[in-house]
Amino acid sequence: MGADTLDHKQYIERYLSADADDELENHERRDATAHVSGCEECRRMLDSEIAMKSEVKKLATVTAPVELRNRIMAALDEVDRRSQRRVRPLRRAVAWTSIAALAACLIAVTVLRIQQPANPAFDAAIESFVKSEQSFASNVPSKSADELAVTYIDRFGVPMAWDFSSIGLEVAGGRIDQSSDGRPIGYSLYKGSRGSLLAVIYRNDVFNFPVGGETVKGIHIYHYRGYSVAATNRYSVFCIMVTRLPTSDLAQAFSQLPS
Numbered sequence: 001m002g003a004d005t006l007d008h009k010q011y012i013e014r015y016l017s018a019d020a021d022d023e024l025e026n027h028e029r030r031d032a033t034a035h036v037s038g039c040e041e042c043r044r045m046l047d048s049e050i051a052m053k054s055e056v057k058k059l060a061t062v063t064a065p066v067e068l069r070n071r072i073m074a075a076l077d078e079v080d081r082r083s084q085r086r087v088r089p090l091r092r093a094v095a096w097t098s099i100a101a102l103a104a105c106l107i108a109v110t111v112l113r114i115q116q117p118a119n120p121a122f123d124a125a126i127e128s129f130v131k132s133e134q135s136f137a138s139n140v141p142s143k144s145a146d147e148l149a150v151t152y153i154d155r156f157g158v159p160m161a162w163d164f165s166s167i168g169l170e171v172a173g174g175r176i177d178q179s180s181d182g183r184p185i186g187y188s189l190y191k192g193s194r195g196s197l198l199a200v201i202y203r204n205d206v207f208n209f210p211v212g213g214e215t216v217k218g219i220h221i222y223h224y225r226g227y228s229v230a231a232t233n234r235y236s237v238f239c240i241m242v243t244r245l246p247t248s249d250l251a252q253a254f255s256q257l258p259s
């Protein structure tokens with residue numbers, strides 16, 4: 001092997017990490033490519049180094065909130081600065097792995113911290129939803145969304161019924177009970193092969209929509225306690241919807257509502 005060609009050890013110790021970062025000078029890349037193309041072990045190491053870096057970047061750019069993302073990227077820059085580019089790959093791999101672990105921990109902590117505080121209205125709706133998964137007995141005309149709409153106009157003055165056919169859910173039943181203070185509370189159950197959704201309808205003078213989540217056509221959508229929860233109102237009539245389907249399903253269904 002000539003002096004101007006890389007041997008296996010040289011490539012791993014001096015070139016691998018920079019190669020994965022695509023930071024080699026032209027003449028270095030020529031030598032590196034020559035070695036890697038003839039060395040299966042280095043091809044594998046290069047692939048896994050690239051994959052690991054890409055994982056960390058994805059973690060830092062996709063999952064993390066902006067502030068955390070910036071902190072992770074700053075930490076990665078610091079690692080790069082300290083490693084003087086040609087650091088031995090083992091140490092560098094350890095550094096990347098610990099950054100990935102750190103990032104995962106930070107994300108877990110941050111996700112916990114930004115989780116919404118307990119919302120009694122959502123908690124009650126979730127409790128009703130879980131019960132509806134076990135049993136649900138209709139007591140109002142509810143063969144279709146139209147029938148439900150008529151029922152709700154009759155009892156609440158607004159047609160609080162939704163068409164969820166775009167996400168595979170059909171009306172499975174409707175019921176109106178009296179809450180403990182004598183006010184009516186409506187329940188609409190939608191079912192499909194992928195799951196179910198319960199809409200809870202009631203009058204309320206004050207309802208504060210929690211911050212966070214997203215809003216589609218005036219309907220607030222949240223990920224709450226592992227459920228997807230949507231909330232909206234017409235005047236003082238509120239509707240809270242709970243499902244185990246992803247929030248993206250709710251967003252898709254509501255996006256088809258007229259503006």
Ligand SMILES: [Zn+2]
Pocket residue numbers: 007008009011035039040041042
């Ligand atoms: Zn090699």
